[in-house]
Amino acid sequence: MPNYISDSTKTHWMVSNPKRLVRTGMDGKPFRCPFCPGNEADTPPEIYRIGGGEANKPGWQIRVVPNLFPITEIHEVIIHSPEHEKNIEDFSLDQVENIIKTYINRFNFLKDKGKVFIFHNCSLVSGASLIHPHSQLSLVPNDIPTKTLAVQPVVNIVEQIEEFVSYCPEYSEWAYELWITKITNDKLQMTNELQITNFKNINETQIKDLAKILQSSIIKLKKIHTNNSHYAKKAFGYNFYIYPYDSWYLRIIPRFMERAGFELSTGIMVNSVEAREAAKKLREIK
Numbered sequence: 001m002p003n004y005i006s007d008s009t010k011t012h013w014m015v016s017n018p019k020r021l022v023r024t025g026m027d028g029k030p031f032r033c034p035f036c037p038g039n040e041a042d043t044p045p046e047i048y049r050i051g052g053g054e055a056n057k058p059g060w061q062i063r064v065v066p067n068l069f070p071i072t073e074i075h076e077v078i079i080h081s082p083e084h085e086k087n088i089e090d091f092s093l094d095q096v097e098n099i100i101k102t103y104i105n106r107f108n109f110l111k112d113k114g115k116v117f118i119f120h121n122c123s124l125v126s127g128a129s130l131i132h133p134h135s136q137l138s139l140v141p142n143d144i145p146t147k148t149l150a151v152q153p154v155v156n157i158v159e160q161i162e163e164f165v166s167y168c169p170e171y172s173e174w175a176y177e178l179w180i181t182k183i184t185n186d187k188l189q190m191t192n193e194l195q196i197t198n199f200k201n202i203n204e205t206q207i208k209d210l211a212k213i214l215q216s217s218i219i220k221l222k223k224i225h226t227n228n229s230h231y232a233k234k235a236f237g238y239n240f241y242i243y244p245y246d247s248w249y250l251r252i253i254p255r256f257m258e259r260a261g262f263e264l265s266t267g268i269m270v271n272s273v274e275a276r277e278a279a280k281k282l283r284e285i286k
């Protein structure tokens with residue numbers, strides 16, 4: 001069971017779950033990927049799939065299973081595809097759409113039970129413990145305070161695909177962090193639109209456009225990483241998460257830099273790449 005612990009002022013929270021201490025690949029046993037087709041029996045029974053075949057057998061395109069090593073009481077794993085190494089930047093657009101459809105399905109299923117967080121940790125540098133690409137959905141009880149940022153004003157636009165934009169907010173805590181949200185072309189409407197859109201209401205066409213802009217954003221970040229000899233010393237990695245409520249957004253955080261003592265002691269993030277410059281560089285990448 002997760003154990004939520006607050007600091008003495010009750011303003012900061014942490015969660016401890018001893019179940020996560022020894023996870024797959026950390027126990028010294030020969031490794032077999034639990035997310036690869038054919039190894040379905042290595043995960044808890046599945047709760048959702050896109051694709052053919054019987055439950056808990058191969059044939060799926062996307063598979064959702066409970067996390068065997070949960071952080072929170074409800075914690076699901078969304079396996080991006082049967083491919084052990086391919087991820088969003090390599091997939092057909094259909095497969096990226098499948099991932100987004102799965103996010104929406106799971107969000108709708110769980111939204112009344114607590115606060116839903118959907119996130120993806122890409123590569124070990126971002127905290128992933130299994131390489132096979134997957135996202136996670138974690139449900140935090142409503143009475144535990146969380147500190148998720150509100151959607152930031154749309155400035156420094158990198159790309160626009162129909163109603164979606166990717167942009168570098170002025171408040172960018174990480175080098176080249178990229179946000180995706182939904183707008184309309186009319187600025188006045190934009191304010192209203194941002195207030196009324198909800199992640200669960202996005203339609204089929206919008207899912208396609210969102211898939212396009214997400215894939216394009218990750219491809220751009222990968223090129224920034226490859227072209228920078230300092231960043232490229234470490235593997236490419238990022239986290240993204242979706243704030244799936246009113247004024248929803250998707251925030252991609254590249255893990256090019258580490259957090260250090262200043263950030264840990266002050267809570268003030270250091271980012272030496274100005275948002276305007278970051279957007280300019282990202283725009284130039286085709």
Ligand SMILES: [Zn+2]
Pocket residue numbers: 033034035036083084132
């Ligand atoms: Zn695998």
